[in-house]
Amino acid sequence: MMMTYISFLFLLAIAAEVGSLSGTMMKIIKKNNNNHTLTNSTIMYRRFASLALSCVHREYPNKIAHVLVSDSDAQPPRQLTPAFYGCFDWHSAVHGHWLLARLARIDTTLAAECREALGKSFTKEKLLDEVKYISSDQRQTFERPYGLAWFLQLATELHEWAQEEKENADEVHQWRENIRPLETMIVTRLSSWLPKLSYPIRSGEHSQTAFGLSFSLDYARRMNNTVFAQLIEQRSLAFFSSDKNYPFNYEPSGEDFLSAGLAEADLMRRVMNKNPQDFVKWFNEFLPTETLPSSLEPPLISDPTDPKLIHLAGLCISRAWMLEGIVDALSFDTQQNKRRDQLFELSKRNAQTGLTAIDESNYEGGHWLEDIYDIDKT
Numbered sequence: 001m002m003m004t005y006i007s008f009l010f011l012l013a014i015a016a017e018v019g020s021l022s023g024t025m026m027k028i029i030k031k032n033n034n035n036h037t038l039t040n041s042t043i044m045y046r047r048f049a050s051l052a053l054s055c056v057h058r059e060y061p062n063k064i065a066h067v068l069v070s071d072s073d074a075q076p077p078r079q080l081t082p083a084f085y086g087c088f089d090w091h092s093a094v095h096g097h098w099l100l101a102r103l104a105r106i107d108t109t110l111a112a113e114c115r116e117a118l119g120k121s122f123t124k125e126k127l128l129d130e131v132k133y134i135s136s137d138q139r140q141t142f143e144r145p146y147g148l149a150w151f152l153q154l155a156t157e158l159h160e161w162a163q164e165e166k167e168n169a170d171e172v173h174q175w176r177e178n179i180r181p182l183e184t185m186i187v188t189r190l191s192s193w194l195p196k197l198s199y200p201i202r203s204g205e206h207s208q209t210a211f212g213l214s215f216s217l218d219y220a221r222r223m224n225n226t227v228f229a230q231l232i233e234q235r236s237l238a239f240f241s242s243d244k245n246y247p248f249n250y251e252p253s254g255e256d257f258l259s260a261g262l263a264e265a266d267l268m269r270r271v272m273n274k275n276p277q278d279f280v281k282w283f284n285e286f287l288p289t290e291t292l293p294s295s296l297e298p299p300l301i302s303d304p305t306d307p308k309l310i311h312l313a314g315l316c317i318s319r320a321w322m323l324e325g326i327v328d329a330l331s332f333d334t335q336q337n338k339r340r341d342q343l344f345e346l347s348k349r350n351a352q353t354g355l356t357a358i359d360e361s362n363y364e365g366g367h368w369l370e371d372i373y374d375i376d377k378t
Contacts, residue, residue: 045107048099053117055087056096063089067138081133082126091147091206097121098154105161115171122175131182144193145212148186152219155183159223187228190216194231200239202264204256204315209239210263217270236271240264244285248293257314259296259322261287266322269329280333283326292342298353316354323347 062077062085077085084093097118104114134142143151162169162176200209213232220229246261265283272279287293296319301312327343330336 042107042109045103045110049103049107049110049114052096052099052103053113056093056100056117057120058086061088065090065142067136069136069138081130083121083123083130091143091150094147094150094154098150098157101154101157101161105157105164115168118175119171122178124178127178127182131185134182135185140189145190145209145216146206148190149212149215149219151182151186153215155179156219156222187225191228191231194235197235200264202260204251204253204258204260205311208258208260208263210236210260210267211258214263214267214270217267233271236267240268241282245288246286248287249295251295252299252312252315255308255311257311258318259315262296262319262322262326266325269326273329276329276332279329280336283330290339292346296346296350298350301353301357304357310357313354313357316350316357320347320351320354323350 059076059078064077064080066073066080068074073080081090081093084090084097087093087096100114100117104111104118133139158172158176158179162172165172197209201207202209213236217229217232217236219225220232243264246264248261251259251261265286268282268286269276269279272282298316299312301309303309304313323343324347327340327347330340330343
């Protein structure tokens with residue numbers, strides 16, 4: 001019974017990443033959102049906020065990835081990672097906070113509640129305890145790259161909010177400064193890891209390289225960190241630029257919430273954004289067939305209450321927004337019109353299936369699916 005509620009939170013965050021829901025997602029949500037009619041974005045955002053607020057400081061149940069060095073490490077989540085201990089696991093707590101920051105920026109009616117929750121977490125003391133925990137030599141692989149990349153999205157959100165905020169700006173500026181030590185440590189850790197990563201990780205879950213690099217590259221560019229951005233671009237090209245005829249027929253695996261192939265293409269359209277014709281050439285060799293692989297059609301989600309099988313709902317939604325980004329990157333070339341139409345329709349079918357499968361009353365699903373839903377386009 002717990003899985004779907006947590007999953008729904010993640011879906012929402014993925015869809016709001018650029019500030020608003022896409023036309024495709026909005027139409028689907030209004031048409032079918034667990035039989036609730038949503039007439040406008042305000043109602044939707046209220047629902048999203050309620051889910052995030054109910055989870056970011058909910059300590060149990062909790063699935064921690066925790067290396068114990070001594071008896072003193074046998075502590076509850078709120079003491080181990082006092083800023084990000086809710087939402088079932090660390091990375092979900094991070095993107096739950098990101099979602100609250102985003103909603104506070106785009107809907108003033110939600111700002112007070114979202115700010116109250118953020119203020120409870122973003123104290124200097126709690127964030128320094130996070131640094132202390134994660135910086136341990138025994139935790140070099142902690143949340144790498146998925147959770148770390150999500151934290152960089154949170155840092156970007158707070159940075160942009162601090163720049164534009166006119167009311168109660170001091171509070172947001174303080175939060176921005178409080179997260180900076182953890183942010184710096186994470187950038188350093190990823191910068192040290194990437195040159196040593198000999199091969200990309202092509203899974204459909206948290207360890208996947210392409211998804212983490214996409215978020216990290218977005219952060220690096222928005223923060224004008226050219227050194228970090230160039231490193232990500234160089235490693236992305238080394239990992240993926242020669243890929244051709246991607247075997248989409250091998251996807252999905254039974255517990256995927258990300259498509260390894262589409263995430264790779266979604267990363268490469270970012271890397272090649274200054275020369276979109278290069279991306280078109282690369283993508284036409286990566287997926288050369290005129291007929292799209294049937295394996296990219298929405299998968300069968302046999303049990304939405306199963307904590308792992310519900311991952312396939314996340315796969316549908318992440319496919320949908322990745323496909324929209326790819327369609328947009330192909331838009332300058334009129335010869336791609338038929339291909340773009342096919343990909344766009346495929347995006348809609350996946351979005352519909354993913355949203356239909358979500359039952360927000362189920363906590364282990366709802367804690368993450370709403371956040372993946374809220375990123376939509378990057």
